[in-house]
Amino acid sequence: MKKASKKIKKELTIEQKINRRNFISFGVFTVLAAGAYEGWRWLYKSPDEVAGITAGAHRPLRKALNKTEIFFRRIAFSENHLVKTYPKEMAAKHVRVNSDIGIEAKNKFDPNGWTLQVIKAGGDVLKITMDELKSLPKTELIYDFKCVEGWDQISHWGGVKFSDFIKHYQLDEYAKMQYVGMETPDKGYYVGIDMPSAMHPQTILAYEVNDRPLPLPNGAPLRLIIPTKYGIKNLKRIGTITFSNTRPHDYWAEQGYDYYSGL
């Protein structure tokens, strides 16, 4: 008898309908909310990556950083996308000095004894003096320098376009590799740059700021100015330049920052 009565579907009362729908929707909501919270806790407490070329970021976040950067480079990067330039009058008279890593004043350094060293295959070292660099065509750039911290400043730089430098010293074969590495003479600061960004027409090896030789805190005698990257990639006081197909080590990428830091 009981079975038979079950078969007759009773129309639910309005109260039953309300309760039923509340139960289902609030149940689902609670389960999803708990799942989201657990997911967040997993991500927030996820272990740091194994220290290597990059370090200091949560492992999943590092993966996301790399993927995102490569995605944007693929859809957007072009040599024809130039950083906006400004008239000379707009350039800051006092260029902001934010960091002295690798060029600390306590470590004596004589710009006159400096040569730029380009490490070539088989251990060959190409040594280049400032006079030689200055004999190359000069490129000037007045643009809005952007720091990863969030500030920006219009500044005026002069030097040798990196792509001109490559051509002049017949390093074209090296420029077919994927990365350029640069280091300060004391090896205290170092950056890795992907080749397309290095060969961008506005990337320069700068020896002048505001029409005058670079002061020491700004990176004398020669520094990198690469407008397609945050300031952290704009290495001061370049000592050596290397080429490779794997990512060169990079000071801030080891501190949890994005390896590419492209703009």
Next chain:
Amino acid sequence: MKVIKEKHSLAMRWCHWVNFPILTIMIWSGMLIYWANDIYSVTIFGHTFVRFFPDWFYKTLGIPQRLAEGMAFHFLFMWFFTLNGIFYIIYTLFSGEWRELVPKKNSFKEAWLVLLHDLHIRKTAPPQNKYNAAQRIAYTAIIVMGLGSVITGLAIYKPVQFYYLTWICGGYHFARILHFALTLGYVFFFVIHIVQVFLAGWNNFRSVISGFEVVKEEPVPIIQTVNEDEKGE
């Protein structure tokens, strides 16, 4: 007699509740980033009214010295924020729900009456459908703001590659200010929203989770008592 009245579609509820934690994470990670160059304030004639942000604020929320971490979180969750927003906009357009949402010609005038009513200055509120005039403006504005955050965000994320977006936003420097101001806008929206939800009560709140409201309907008399000549009164 109680009647179930459908109010919010499942897609709308989904987008709303997915957006809530994502936007929270975006604002939080945004603050980790902002801390590294926290130069904004409301200063009029040399007097600073608000500084973003005071030290106690940073300390309480554990914000200092976390720029790299903030960027890493921000550049992951921006995807979810954007995709959820795109999904919502497409859904709203194709389902026709935008008709209930977009401000009408008289909405801007009516919104004042709603405001006066909500502040208990005026006794009656203008008649409305799903959303009143003030809600239409607020819920449309918040979507436009979301779009603004994505655009200003891209403008400061890749100012060289998306130079045209940076140009539209008035340059890199100004785009960062806009990006920050929009975030203040969300916080302002959130405060008002929470107060209103609280005042509107359980039935309204439930509808954003279960989709329906319970309304009382007067039973319709079976026998028509209105005579022909009584009509038109």
